[in-house]
Amino acid sequence: MSRIRQFAFFNCTGLTTVKLPESITVIPHAVFDGCKKLTDVTIPGTVTVIDAYAFSGCKALKDMTLPESVIHIGDYAFYDCTGLKSVTLPEGLETIGIYAFQDCKMLEAVTIPASVRKIDFHAFGSCCKLTEIKFCGDAPELGLTATPFFGVKATAYYPNGNPTWTEEVMQNYGGNITWVTYESDKPGCADGHTFEQYVTP
16 A cells, blocks of 8 residues: 545544554545544654644544654644644654644643744644743744744743844744743753753853
8 A cells, every 4th residue: 555545534433543554655635534533543654744634633642753754744734633742743844734733732842843944824823731842943934924823821942042033033923932042052852851951041
């Protein structure tokens, strides 16, 4: 199997576990949209694109670790995954689409890898439990009218001395964000260390 059709498992409300084959490179449009009982997904290291609405409405998903091969997360890809508590975004990821994680109401923290160059409109909008955001590199480009963190109250950490992080850029991220610098020459982004250890005095 080299590809899966769009909507292939749309609204399969009894589906609980998925192990995708290593032969696929794209998780297609709305393929698992509305699979409300889906709790366990294994994504192989061959996948480069998670297309629009791929896991939208998968309310039982709690944790997602995306492989390093993924470079694009499509529009609404994880929209309304109301049980999602944690997601690991890979170094190598480049773009996060509009409403990609909108209404993931249990999501508590997110780390944006240095490879991410664009975060689109309301990508993490209304993630009401999101309290910690970590940026590992330059300020990503913002799409449309910006505000990827609309409705979010959080602390965001960004690299000290990085000139791409201007006051104007920070304002465009939306939400109620407290911005704090950290020393980027010390570990913290992807190795499990907490940013609080490295906050710039």
